[in-house]
Amino acid sequence: MGLLLMPLFLLSPLFTLLLVHWQFAPQAAAISQLFPVLVYAMLLLTAGLAVLMRQWHWLYSAVLLASHYYVVEMVLASEQLAAIAMLLPLLITLLFVLLQLKPKPQPSTLSGVFLLLVILFAPPAMLVLPIADIVTQLSLPETFLKPVSDSVAINWGTLWWMALVATGWLSMLSYHSANGQRWGQFAAWLAVMLCYPFILFEQAAGWVTLAAGLSLLLSLTSQMLHLAYIDELTQLPQRRALLNHLSRLGKRSAVTMLDVDHFKKFNDTYGHDVGDQVLKLLGSIMANQSGLTAYRYGGEEFTLVFHHNNQQKLAEKLEQVREAVAEYPLVIRQQQRPTVSKDGKQQRGSAAANKTVHVTISLGCALRNSGENTEQLLKRADEALYKAKKAGRNKVAFAS
Ligand SMILES: Nc1nc2c(ncn2[C@@H]2O[C@H](COP(=O)(O)OP(=O)(O)OP(=O)(O)O)[C@@H](O)[C@H]2O)c(=O)[nH]1
Numbered sequence: 001m002g003l004l005l006m007p008l009f010l011l012s013p014l015f016t017l018l019l020v021h022w023q024f025a026p027q028a029a030a031i032s033q034l035f036p037v038l039v040y041a042m043l044l045l046t047a048g049l050a051v052l053m054r055q056w057h058w059l060y061s062a063v064l065l066a067s068h069y070y071v072v073e074m075v076l077a078s079e080q081l082a083a084i085a086m087l088l089p090l091l092i093t094l095l096f097v098l099l100q101l102k103p104k105p106q107p108s109t110l111s112g113v114f115l116l117l118v119i120l121f122a123p124p125a126m127l128v129l130p131i132a133d134i135v136t137q138l139s140l141p142e143t144f145l146k147p148v149s150d151s152v153a154i155n156w157g158t159l160w161w162m163a164l165v166a167t168g169w170l171s172m173l174s175y176h177s178a179n180g181q182r183w184g185q186f187a188a189w190l191a192v193m194l195c196y197p198f199i200l201f202e203q204a205a206g207w208v209t210l211a212a213g214l215s216l217l218l219s220l221t222s223q224m225l226h227l228a229y230i231d232e233l234t235q236l237p238q239r240r241a242l243l244n245h246l247s248r249l250g251k252r253s254a255v256t257m258l259d260v261d262h263f264k265k266f267n268d269t270y271g272h273d274v275g276d277q278v279l280k281l282l283g284s285i286m287a288n289q290s291g292l293t294a295y296r297y298g299g300e301e302f303t304l305v306f307h308h309n310n311q312q313k314l315a316e317k318l319e320q321v322r323e324a325v326a327e328y329p330l331v332i333r334q335q336q337r338p339t340v341s342k343d344g345k346q347q348r349g350s351a352a353a354n355k356t357v358h359v360t361i362s363l364g365c366a367l368r369n370s371g372e373n374t375e376q377l378l379k380r381a382d383e384a385l386y387k388a389k390k391a392g393r394n395k396v397a398f399a400s
Pocket residue numbers: 259260261262263264265267271272273274275276279298299300389393
């Protein structure tokens with residue numbers, strides 16, 4: 001999913017529920033009648049799916065949302081409301097950040113149980129601790145404590161740090177091109193934080209927790225699709241996605257099978273890890289090609305799918321791919337790792353310790369014949385690949 005699409009997709013529950021809340025008041029009132037059962041049911045569903053899929057990250061996040069929701073619901077009647085509304089978002093933010101930073105242990109391990117207990121009981125502890133006294137002892141400046149307005153129970157200090165955290169977090173996620181899991185957690189955190197300016201509004205916590213839970217559910221679903229369709233090493237879609245694509249391929253199309261030349265020897269010489277790095281690099285070279293969709297077929301074989309059958313254009317493109325791979329300098333360092341740089345020239349460490357090598361690929365292309373099924377098409381592309389190998393490798397061949 002595109003760089004901007006993922007955050008928009010994961011923030012869509014928040015936008016949608018806000019829209020429903022303000023623009024469709026009768027329907028919103030009917031939905032909020034179902035709170036808190038609906039909210040807890042949504043979180044339970046997310047947690048259940050997370051357990052089923054063994055995606056612990058989502059389990060912890062769902063539990064955190066549930067314990068936060070419980071506290072906010074309870075605190076509304078508390079005399080400590082203002083003080084808790086100051087410290088609770090801080091605690092929740094710290095826990096969310098902890099979940100982003102730490103590798104998530106299995107809940108069946110000791111550290112997993114500990115993490116679960118902290119997430120479950122740290123927020124409710126605020127209900128029994130003398131939070132108002134603690135806040136008084138902090139002697140925060142007047143400007144920090146000044147309420148934003150009479151109608152919202154939040155002060156300027158809290159609003160500012162939330163805005164700072166949101167900006168910093170957002171920049172980090174964009175800079176590192178974060179995955180759905182991290183965006184999902186950010187979306188959930190943002191939704192929860194939105195609760196605070198509106199904490200006095202009826203069912204505000206229910207609405208934002210519902211939005212946060214939906215964001216988690218969407219990110220969990222997209223993670224499952226990712227695991228099912230994307231190859232972890234090369235980050236290219238894998239065979240299952242290829243078969244799906246081929247099943248709806250048009251008449252004018254072509255398929256190319258390609259494979260690394262003498263890869264066994266390469267692995268034997270430089271090690272399997274270096275071989276893996278080469279496959280990763282091939283994945284990124286092919287993902288950056290226009291006019292085709294690249295898949296990892298399996299092992300050191302890749303498949304390229306084209307939505308046209310112009311042989312001249314295909315030959316030019318495939319020649320371009322072949323050259324891009326053959327000309328890419330792989331720097332094998334002392335630790336036996338190739339430098340996979342964008343411009344292909346970056347070298348680190350002592351030049352004397354490095355060795356530059358090249359790999360080549362052979363490509364076999366089949367233009368789709370009328371009435372031909374997927375299996376026959378792939379078989380002909382494979383035969384063409386065999387032809388390219390026989391012709392000396394580092395070649396492009398077309399099926400007859
Ligand atoms: N590092 C690494 N190697 C792999 C992976 N998948 C398959 N291979 C290796 O790829 C090699 C394929 O070898 P062969 O099918 O004999 O072909 P080749 O040595 O490339 O020779 P030609 O294809 O005839 O040029 C085997 O040694 C596999 O172990 C992988 O994911 N990582």
